Amino acid sequence: MSEHHKENFITKYVFTMDHKMIAKQFLITGMFMAVVGMLMSAIFRVQLANPGETSILYNLLPGAWLNDSGGLNPDKYLALVTMHGTILVFWVLTAGLSGTFANFLIPLQIGARDMASGFLNMLSYWFFFIATVVLLSSLFVETGPASGGWTIYPPLSALPQAIPGSGTGMTLWLISITLFVVGSLLGGLNYIVTILNLRTIGMTMQRLPLTVWALLITAILGVLSFPVLLSCGLLLIFDRSFGTSFYLSDIIINGEALHNEGGSPILFEHLFWFLGHPEVYIILLPALGIVSEVIAVNSRKPIFGYKAMVGALLLIAFLSFIVWGHHMFMTGMNPFLGSVFTFTTLLIAIPSAVKVFNYLATLWRGNIRFTPAMLFAIGTVSAFITGGLTGIILGDSALDINVHDTYFVVGHFHIVMGLSAIYGMFAGVYHWFPKMYGRMMNKNLGYLHFWGTFICAYGVFFPMHFLGLAGLPRRYYSNSAFPMFDGLSDINELITFFALAGAIFQVFFLFNFFYSIFKGTKSTQNPWKSNTLEWTTPVERIHGNWPGELPVVTRWAYDYSKPGADEDFILQTEPLKEGEIEH
Amino acid sequence: MTNILIVVVVILLVAALVQILRVSELLSDIKNKDVNEITDEDNNTQGILFLIVGFGFLIFVVWQMVTWNHLLLPPASSVHGAQIDTLMQVSMGLILIVFFVLSPILFYFLYKYRGKKSNKAYFFSHNNKLEVVWTVVPTIILTTLIIFGLKTWDKAMNVDVSESTTIIEVYAQQFNWNARYSGQDNTLGKANFKLVKGSNILGVDMLDVNSSDDKMSREVHLVIDKPVLLKFRSQDVIHSAFLPHFRVQMNCVPGMTTQFGFTPTKTTAQMKESEGDDFEYILLCNKICGASHYNMQMKFIVETQEEYDIWLASQENLETKLLTQK
Numbered sequence: 001m002s003e004h005h006k007e008n009f010i011t012k013y014v015f016t017m018d019h020k021m022i023a024k025q026f027l028i029t030g031m032f033m034a035v036v037g038m039l040m041s042a043i044f045r046v047q048l049a050n051p052g053e054t055s056i057l058y059n060l061l062p063g064a065w066l067n068d069s070g071g072l073n074p075d076k077y078l079a080l081v082t083m084h085g086t087i088l089v090f091w092v093l094t095a096g097l098s099g100t101f102a103n104f105l106i107p108l109q110i111g112a113r114d115m116a117s118g119f120l121n122m123l124s125y126w127f128f129f130i131a132t133v134v135l136l137s138s139l140f141v142e143t144g145p146a147s148g149g150w151t152i153y154p155p156l157s158a159l160p161q162a163i164p165g166s167g168t169g170m171t172l173w174l175i176s177i178t179l180f181v182v183g184s185l186l187g188g189l190n191y192i193v194t195i196l197n198l199r200t201i202g203m204t205m206q207r208l209p210l211t212v213w214a215l216l217i218t219a220i221l222g223v224l225s226f227p228v229l230l231s232c233g234l235l236l237i238f239d240r241s242f243g244t245s246f247y248l249s250d251i252i253i254n255g256e257a258l259h260n261e262g263g264s265p266i267l268f269e270h271l272f273w274f275l276g277h278p279e280v281y282i283i284l285l286p287a288l289g290i291v292s293e294v295i296a297v298n299s300r301k302p303i304f305g306y307k308a309m310v311g312a313l314l315l316i317a318f319l320s321f322i323v324w325g326h327h328m329f330m331t332g333m334n335p336f337l338g339s340v341f342t343f344t345t346l347l348i349a350i351p352s353a354v355k356v357f358n359y360l361a362t363l364w365r366g367n368i369r370f371t372p373a374m375l376f377a378i379g380t381v382s383a384f385i386t387g388g389l390t391g392i393i394l395g396d397s398a399l400d401i402n403v404h405d406t407y408f409v410v411g412h413f414h415i416v417m418g419l420s421a422i423y424g425m426f427a428g429v430y431h432w433f434p435k436m437y438g439r440m441m442n443k444n445l446g447y448l449h450f451w452g453t454f455i456c457a458y459g460v461f462f463p464m465h466f467l468g469l470a471g472l473p474r475r476y477y478s479n480s481a482f483p484m485f486d487g488l489s490d491i492n493e494l495i496t497f498f499a500l501a502g503a504i505f506q507v508f509f510l511f512n513f514f515y516s517i518f519k520g521t522k523s524t525q526n527p528w529k530s531n532t533l534e535w536t537t538p539v540e541r542i543h544g545n546w547p548g549e550l551p552v553v554t555r556w557a558y559d560y561s562k563p564g565a566d567e568d569f570i571l572q573t574e575p576l577k578e579g580e581i582e583h
Numbered sequence: 584m585t586n587i588l589i590v591v592v593v594i595l596l597v598a599a600l601v602q603i604l605r606v607s608e609l610l611s612d613i614k615n616k617d618v619n620e621i622t623d624e625d626n627n628t629q630g631i632l633f634l635i636v637g638f639g640f641l642i643f644v645v646w647q648m649v650t651w652n653h654l655l656l657p658p659a660s661s662v663h664g665a666q667i668d669t670l671m672q673v674s675m676g677l678i679l680i681v682f683f684v685l686s687p688i689l690f691y692f693l694y695k696y697r698g699k700k701s702n703k704a705y706f707f708s709h710n711n712k713l714e715v716v717w718t719v720v721p722t723i724i725l726t727t728l729i730i731f732g733l734k735t736w737d738k739a740m741n742v743d744v745s746e747s748t749t750i751i752e753v754y755a756q757q758f759n760w761n762a763r764y765s766g767q768d769n770t771l772g773k774a775n776f777k778l779v780k781g782s783n784i785l786g787v788d789m790l791d792v793n794s795s796d797d798k799m800s801r802e803v804h805l806v807i808d809k810p811v812l813l814k815f816r817s818q819d820v821i822h823s824a825f826l827p828h829f830r831v832q833m834n835c836v837p838g839m840t841t842q843f844g845f846t847p848t849k850t851t852a853q854m855k856e857s858e859g860d861d862f863e864y865i866l867l868c869n870k871i872c873g874a875s876h877y878n879m880q881m882k883f884i885v886e887t888q889e890e891y892d893i894w895l896a897s898q899e900n901l902e903t904k905l906l907t908q909k
Contacts, residue, residue, distance in 0.1 A: 074874040149871045155837060156820040156872060162757065163873045249838030250776040252756075253819045257777055265821055265836055299696070300704040308714050330823060331834045332815075332841030335740035339733050346729050353721040354714070360688060361713070365705035367698040369621050370629035378633070378693060385685050389678040392728065398667055398735035399674060402656075402830045405823060405869045440619040442604060447629070451636065458640055466651045471827035473869040481878035483861055487654045511600055519601075521608065521619055561704040568703060583708045 007543075015126075017118030018543050022125050023104035024436060027429070029132060030096020031510070034422075036136075037087035040080045042503050047072045047477070049489075049496035074477040078147040079165050081475055083139070085150030086173070090180055091135070093283040093421045095128050098184075098222070101286055101428050102191045102215045104436065108534035109209050111200025111551050113544045116193040120186045127183030131176045138172035146173035149475060151272060154247040154265050158239050161253045170240070174233050181230045184222055191219040200533075202553035207572070209532050209557040210303060213310050214289025217317045218282050224321070225278040232271035239263070266331050273324035280417055281320045285313060287424025288355065288384075291377040293557075294427045295359060297530045298374035299366030300568050302558035302583060305358045312351035312358075319348050329397045330404045338397040345395035352388050356381065367561070367568070371528065372446025373431035379423035379454050386458075387416025390465065405475075408468025414461045426450075426509070433513075434527050438539045439520030445512040449505055456502030463491050529569045532557050536573060555582055623699050630697025637690030641683065656827055657858055660849040660885070663739040664830035670735045674728060739830075742844030748810045751803060753866070754785050755815065755822035755835040758875035760866060761785060762803045764895065766796030771814065772901075776837075779818070783905055795902040798895070802882040803866070805847050806891045812844040823870035826883065828854075834870055847885045854885075 016022060072080075103121065107114055115121045138145040147165025148157040152173070160167035195216045199208075208216075238244040239260075247268045248260035296303040303309060325333065325341035359381045368374070390412040393399050403409065426449075433441045472485055479485040479492070526535040533553070537545050551573045559570040564580070576582060611618040659668050742748075752763040752771050763785055765771045772787050772794025779786035787794050805811050815824055817835035824843075825832045833843040854862045864883035868876055886894075 074877065078871065078874070078876075153821055153870075159820070162820050251819055251837050252776055252779055257779070261838075264838060266839075300698070302706065302708040304707065305709045305714050307709070308718075330832050332836060332839065335736065338740070339736060342732055342736065343729055346725050346732070349725050350718065350721050354718055356685065357717040358714075360685070360692065361707070361710075363689070363692040363696060365707065366692075366696045367702045367704040368626065368630070368693060368696050369698045370626050371621055375629065378689070382637075382686065382689060385689070386682065389682055392678055392725075393671070393674055396670070396674065396728070396732040396736075398732050398739055399671055401667065401739065401832050402664075402827060404832055405825075443619045443621065443625070444607075445604075451632065455636065455640075458643070462644065463647060463651075466647060466654065469655045470651075471656050471825075471867075473825065473867060475871045476877035477874075478877055482865060482867065482880065483863075484865060491651065491654075511597060515601065515604060519605075521617065558708065561706050563706055 015122060017114070017122050019103045019107050019115045019118070019121060020436070020541055022121055023100050025125050026095060026099030026103060026128070027436075029129065030092050030100060031513070033087050033091040033132065034096065035506075035510070037084050037092060038503055038506065040084040040087075042500055043072065044077055044080045044084070045496040045499040047077060048479075049493045075144060075147060075164055077477040078149070078163065078475065079144045079169070082147050082149055082152075082165065083135075083145050086135070086146070086177075088418065089150060089279065089283070090177070091132065093418070093425070094222075094279070095180070095184065097283065097421060097425045097428075098215070098218055098286050099125070099128065099187060100425075101211070101290060101432075102187065102219065104432060105211050105534065106191055106194055106215060107198070108435070108537065108545060109212050109532050109557075110195060110198060110203050111533050111546075111553060112194060112198035113546070113550070115190050116198060117190055120190050124183045124187035124190065127179050127186065131179035131183060134172055134176040134179065138169045138176070141168045141172065143167040143169055145169040151276070152236070153272075154236060154239065154268050155251055155253075158236060158248060159251070159253055161256075174237055174240075177233055178230060181226045181233075184226055188219040188222040188226070191215060192223065195219075200550045200553060203533075203572075207553055207556045210292035210306070210309055210313075211286075211289040214285045214292070214313055217313050218285045218289075221278045221282050221285070221317055221320065225275040225282075228271055229275035232268060232275070235271075236268065266328070266333065269328050269331060270324070273327045274321075276327060277324040278317075278320045280413075281316060283417055283421045285317070287380055287421040287427075288313070290424045290428040290431070291359070291380045293532070294373050294377040294431050295362055295381075296558050296560060297431075297528050298369045298371055298377070299362055300369065300560045301362055301366045302560055303358070304361035304364075305354075306556070306558065306583075308354055309358055312354045315351040316348060319344055319351075323348065323395075326395050326397070326400070329400045335397075342395060342397045346392065348395075349388070349392055352384070356385055356388070371430065372441065372443060372450060373427045373429075375447070375450040375454075376423045376427035376430065379450065380420045380427065382454075383415050383419035383423060383457075386462075387412055387414075387420065391416060402471075403468050405473055406468035407464045407472050407474055410474050411461050411464030411468060414464070415457075419457050419461065423453075426453075429513070431528065432534075433516065434523035434539075435534055435537075435541070437517050437520070438523050438541060439516050440523050440527065441516045441520060442512050445508050449508045449512065452505030452508070453502060456498045456505060459498030460495050460502060463495055467491055529567070531559060531569050531572050533572055536571060559583065626698045630694045633690050634694040637686065637693070641686060644682075657854070659828070659830045660847055660854065660864070661829040661831070662846040662848060663735075664828075664845070665848070666735050666738060667830045670731060673731065677724070677728070739845075742810070742812060742842075744812055744844070745810070748812050748844065749806070750812050750814065752785070752814045752816065753803070753824055753835070753881075754818065755824065755868070755872075755879075756784075756818035757820065757873050758868070758879040760801075760824075760868075760879065760881035762800045762881070763787070763901075764798040764800065764898070765793075766798055766900070768793055768796060772797050774816070776818065785816075787901060789902065789905065795900065797901040798898045799901055799904065800898060802884060804891055804894050805883065805885045806888050807847055807850050807885055809888075810844060810846045812842055815841045815843075820872050821870050822868045822872050822879070825867045825869035826864065827867070828864050829883075832869060850885045850887065851883075852886070 143164040235246040245260035245263035248263045251258045323345045326345045561568045750765040754761045770793040772791040774786045815835040817837045822835040866881040868879035
């Protein structure tokens with residue numbers, strides 16, 4: 001801790017070791033990347049609604065690779081889809097979400113002055129930052145960025161002859177993701193160590209807010225699975241640059257027979273999805289943690305079934321490691337293996353159902369206060385129900401035969417992973433903004449943002465299920481090559497309309513966010529009347545968090561509307577009254 | 584020019600928003616009210632909005648199901664496909680029921696329990712009985728679904744290859760498909776990527792005795808009610824052979840052979856009658872494979888044994904073909 005350490009602009013805002021500032025760095029970088037990723041999707045949605053038409057939107061994106069023909073050709077379309085996926089999955093929903101809220105909330109909610117290692121924490125952000133720069137620079141190389149889909153399956157991603165994006169663009173993608181993994185490992189280890197070692201007096205594991213539980217489990221998932229992605233990428237680098245054959249065999253490309261023999265692209269898929277599936281929960285669990293907290297605070301009720309909620313998180317996390325094969329039912333792997341993965345996959349529905357029921361029970365007989373954060377938290381629950389249910393179709397190998405890699409999948413994961421997580425992220429930003437900046441975000445703009453987003457998002461992603469059930473494969477530049485898809489153009493136009501409208505509503509959020517940093521109304525110390533420790537720190541957000549002694553915790557985080565109390569909340573630092581039993 | 588105009592418009596809009604916000608904040612300052620405090624009125628409006636928009640969403644879902652129903656794939660044209668369809672109907676029915684129960688509950692709770700300053704929430708932190716119920720019920724339902732699903736999967740994937748099974752190779756490359764029939768001996772000749780040369784685009788080993796009667800084709804003809812085993816190879820990157828009407832899909836992976844067996848149950852002619860004259864069975868690529876991924880197709884034709892025999896007889900043997908074209 002640096003009480004005697006003088007702060008200047010550089011140490012305060014740039015190379016900072018204060019977890020709160022690092023959280024904001026992650027947040028703002030994540031928001032920037034979200035805008036980039038969203039603009040990309042706007043561009044390819046325009047293409048899907050009006051195949052071949054040049055749009056004014058193309059001119060807004062930089063890079064010669066996009067502008068040379070004035071329109072979107074198939075290569076560029078695939079490049080946009082790939083970068084959109086990469087950015088949203090890793091940059092926004094992994095680093096932007098976990099990076100922000102793990103950094104911000106862990107020390108504040110467990111009663112610590114900072115992360116266990118401020119230095120590693122700083123490194124974690126700067127690795128992420130360099131990864132961002134490298135990824136964005138790949139947009140400007142002549143052959144375009146990586147274009148083989150965000151899952152970068154070889155041989156497509158290994159051979160520049162197969163698609164131009166697999167040249168320099170892919171090299172930069174791999175370098176970038178390597179840096180990204182290093183950054184997230186440094187962060188993840190730090191989160192785990194901090195939660196296990198730096199909890200203040202009285203903050204037992206059973207008293208941790210669910211946000212911290214979720215962030216802990218997320219960090220463990222990340223530490224166990226990201227190294228596998230790293231090795232997976234490393235072998236791909238070897239295949240691409242040093243002539244090895246881990247993933248390549250029996251290939252003729254552009255009339256040339258390659259020397260590679262004996263490798264298997266399926267090996268890559270196994271390694272990739274061994275990260276890839278836990279990754280889904282690395283994205284989702286922090287959102288569910290935030291939502292648990294926001295819903296309890298704003299229902300003015302304890303979260304229902306705290307222990308079951310923790311148990312469900314643990315079970316989901318455990319199962320997430322043994323379901324990766326459900327992404328690969330159609331790869332030709334042994335059908336028996338498919339059976340095993342179907343079994344484990346459908347089991348995940350059980351803890352997920354428990355979580356949904358517990359959220360509903362928390363709302364039941366509550367005294368619900370609709371802050372913008374609460375609206376988004378409810379959005380997460382709604383999306384989790386809608387999107388989770390279609391997982392029962394996709395996880396069933398027999399049904400997956402015909403919906404695998406169709407728009408049904410796109411609809412499913414955008415709702416259950418994309419919307420749930422991004423709503424959770426919005427909920428977190430609206431809820432903790434007063435703690436981050438000492439000011440309030442505008443309520444009415446928040447309402448406008450929520451309703452616009454909620455309506456448009458379902459307008460975009462729900463119809464996709466029908467496209468999928470009509471047999472339409474994902475990642476098609478145009479549907480015009482097949483007469484059987486001719487009837488689908490109306491649906492595509494509707495989706496694009498909602499996508500563009502939804503994008504416009506995000507402007508209200510961005511505006512509200514930056515306006516409120518400087519001009520928002522001043523926040524009080526505990527604006528939401530919340531129990532958790534972060535609201536016992538001063539509004540001024542000092543380095544070290546608490547001016548005097550660290551707070552001492554005497555109860556769990558969810559004593560809302562407890563009978564016998566004067567107010568409808570009791571801070572975690574409030575000692576138990578005589579004769580009072582802990583929940 | 585348009586770009587500059589867009590920038591100007593955006594700047595003006597942002598400036599207007601700032602002013603509106605400032606005015607509303609100044610007004611509430613005068614009234615001595617906190618502009619961002621959540622009032623009972625807010626709770627009321629938002630609760631009602633959830634009820635309206637929530638149920639609006641459910642109506643939107645029903646509207647989509649009604650309006651777009653005719654766009655969905657027709658019933659399966661294969662034996663295992665019909666079983667998949669049944670499983671699909673059961674699963675879909677089930678998730679729709681759960682969806683149409685849970686979503687209204689969520690939206691109704693939000694409306695019903697919208698807050699008031701004078702109200703107090705009910706302290707209710709856990710209830711073991713309730714939690715056991717809603718753990719056990721999904722477990723039972725899912726166990727049933729898993730068993731049903733695995734049985735269907737088992738039937739779909741485990742093909743008995745008998746004498747009567749036609750064996751056809753489907754070969755994928757950027758960006759087209761080729762087929763190879765195994766000929767009289769019903770055995771495909773060996774192939775190796777190193778032998779791909781000239782018109783021997785599949786790399787068939789012509790020294791293998793099984794190769795001579797193999798036949799190559801740019802479309803696939805199948806006999807109704809006769810089992811077929813498709814064997815997939817790829818020349819360059821991963822492709823995925825997707826035959827949505829038969830409920831068939833399998834990746835084509837360079838370096839290995841994959842397979843999918845099925846029995847077609849409706850001829851193309853029958854399908855044209857029910858689905859319209861322009862109906863064709865189509866093989867699509869369903870794994871991102873490069874620029875023309877969106878246009879990689881091959882026609883499948885299901886016909887009677889007689890029609891099939893005539894077609895097959897008109898196809899040249901691979902051996903003759905390669906000799907004549909050398």
